[in-house]
Amino acid sequence: MTDERATDVAAPGRSEGPRRVGRIGLLTLAAALAAYLALSQLLVVVPVAWVMPLLRNAITQSAVLLLGAVRDAMGSWNVVSAVVAAGLSLVALRSNAGHRRAAGAVAVVAAVGLVLSVATSAALVCAARDAAGAWIPFAPAVPFSTTGDAPDETVTYATVDGQPIQADLYLPTPGSAPAPLVVSIHGGAFVGGSRGTNAYTTWLADNGYAVLDVDYRLSGVADHRWNTADADVACALTWAATNAQRYNLDLHRLAAFGNSAGGNLAINVANKINAGVLRPSCGSAAELPRVGAVIALYPAVDLTAFGTETAVGADAARQYLGGTPEQHPDRYAATDSAPHITGKSPPTLLIQGANDHLVLAEHTAAYAAALDAAGIPQRYVELPFLDHAFGTTELDTGAQVTRHLTRTWLEEYLP
Template structure:
């Protein structure tokens, strides 16, 4: 057999890898505003987010795959330098350059944010084996629906500071589950309570219910927490995506005395020492409302469009509840998030800073929604999130 047929598989594999990697790098490099026309459709927006999240979850493997594509393209070019093969080589080169640049930015940010240099951790493209909860509790009932919470206990007998974790899922999905933070925080001395809240349905918007359900869990914590070894004087709220919106609203409204729990009593609400919002939904009326998935999320959660229910949209805007004495607030977010757009989140951070709130904003470069932490893989984004969360809790809660 001649060299040409033997190298044809190399060309095919190089072509597939180069195209996929190059396409995945474009959303990481181009400003989100450049893709705004594509984000207007739910289907194209979902496609962009899906390929970007897959890229982020692979972490350092993207660079290795790009190197493989470049080597295979070079091997194919050695056999014959046709236009097609030169094109494949060019795309493979661009894919390698793009993945090297974005990975370099993440590595620099990891070191800068105190997550350190972990050259091998990002190369593991499998779930990190997050441990499950130690106990599942019923913390209340709302409209006949049980609200439960998974408790992750730290080692030791002394009362532990508590992190109330609130999952994401677009307000109409998601569930309590092991993730990159729950057991990680428990291993560092923080009890974690991963809580339920009522999910929106087309026939049941929960804009006025979900935050009240977080209040229900807080009320249970203030009333029953000491019996479970939980220190109710050291409490933080941590939510991601839609859960970030609920965490911010519950923390700010609890501080202002405006949070009415769906069960228990407002008198039992503990003081919230700090709040953390990961890639949080903060504005469903502006840029978010112009994206396909943003419109769908708002219509289900709120019950209609912004021009139909302006008061409801204003009520779920955390900036409308902030005050100078609101709890210290950490926000982390991928700079190329095509689901929860960076612009509104940056505007929100500027607003609460101007209000006098102690604030930290961590931008995770070249990453989309979740910054590589959604599926439990070990990535630089995961390490950055874990590091900044622990730093914030140690500074304001421990």
């Protein structure tokens, strides 16, 4: 009898430990989610100029860019996460009598994250409507999900200095008329990245455009490719010209598409080809087709600024160009985009995140103004609260806006 009573008394004490651990775990989860939401949202409502001290350190800038990438990939799911964080914080507040002050602080942070998430998401939806003429209320459908199919064919378009360089070919449904061609150029700060299915490759093919998604030789500590990257892209175009009949391509309707470093190359290749000053790393300049239109996402058009403003940008620029702007002003002038604008430059669509913490929006806007001053058709679209590298593989709001704008641009300038 005594043993049974002892057991009955001890049982509640033994169960209190796991319950306490569970309550603390719930509070910790709510705190982590609330902190992510509040911090990531604060970074997009605070002007980029205010966080420049963080961007001058490689570690802190990388953390800012990572937060931005996660936030943009989550898209509308940030609001869902904010609601979950608020709910968890309220449950934690009620169940953690011993940690009420901490739970209250978490609830306040969660509320800030919720308010900011709703406000920024609503503003982005309205901005997308203004830019693309379409309501995009919730995107992506599934966070961190990639979109697009594998290429129809992978080709080695050249072997330069013993190094094979490849490209992926995405082809539309065969038709009687040759298909216009979009050359797609990946980003990666000139030192990384590669060709690969993204939010636009298969979509462009489904809309009647052939896509040549190209690799190019990358830079490193010992290899500075500032004078070969655009030549490699031009080399791919000589391959396309040689194989146009085989793949039923219309090289009289050619567009260049790129993001970040690829945006720089798309713009520079187009400007230089149309001006007749680009020499490809294979084939001949006579084979190069004229570029009829450019679409560039957050392009690094001002490498002189890129190489001085932020830590990650400066490191990439030094590897690409072999030194600082003070050491090699001629190289930076050769790779900046504005000096290559001529009366033959193609119509250019520029899409930029307003809160880009790597390629600052002010430089893309300045390039748009330079095109306008030269009488070149251009459109500059700045999307609020988006950081660098939005809309690459996920079908987020930025990618959907880019699709709408790209379709309209190509229909107008590659008729």
